[in-house]
Amino acid sequence: MKHTFTLAFFAIAISTLGQTEKGNSLISGTISTTYSVCLPPKDAPTKRNYVGTSTGVSYGKFVKDNIAWRTDFYQTFSRNFEEENYNGQTTRQILSPRTFISLSSLGLYYLGKDRWRGFTGAGIQVNGNFSNQRTMNSGGTIASDYTQKAQILL
Numbered sequence: 001m002k003h004t005f006t007l008a009f010f011a012i013a014i015s016t017l018g019q020t021e022k023g024n025s026l027i028s029g030t031i032s033t034t035y036s037v038c039l040p041p042k043d044a045p046t047k048r049n050y051v052g053t054s055t056g057v058s059y060g061k062f063v064k065d066n067i068a069w070r071t072d073f074y075q076t077f078s079r080n081f082e083e084e085n086y087n088g089q090t091t092r093q094i095l096s097p098r099t100f101i102s103l104s105s106l107g108l109y110y111l112g113k114d115r116w117r118g119f120t121g122a123g124i125q126v127n128g129n130f131s132n133q134r135t136m137n138s139g140g141t142i143a144s145d146y147t148q149k150a151q152i153l154l
Contacts, residue, residue: 020066020110020117030056034078045085052078066110070123076100091138098131 034052053076060070080096106123 020062020068022062022065024062026058026060026068026070028058030054030074047083047085049081050078052076060108068108068110070106070108070121072102072104072106074102093136093138094133096131096133098129101128101130102126 032054034050034054036050038046038048040046054074056072056074058070058072060068062068076099078098078100080094080098082092082094082096084092102125104123104125106121108119108121110117110119112118
């Protein structure tokens, strides 16, 4: 059953890309999740895990025959956790939630006259990365808390 749905979505995507007349639109989306855990031996000092989700949407419209303008928006949220234990005591914990956002706009020119066509294009993309890393050290004589609020990269 899973393969039937995959084939149906693939067929819909291919048939949409084959219609390049003015006024037609195309839309697509994506959703994914990730989970990862490091399982070291019981006596290992470090434990780690990672959780992430991603979503995205693309919308395009043919402004002329064989010429499309497309806009994409993608977002990813992830969280890393790391804990270090020495001599039976938790000495450091790091929690790193992060959000990544991407927005792009591009023009595409579809080549050829057949149903199966290649395309070429150019555009612009803007990315933002927001993070809040929190590190807590408790193994020394003074407990400390280091927090990095936000980092934006454009």
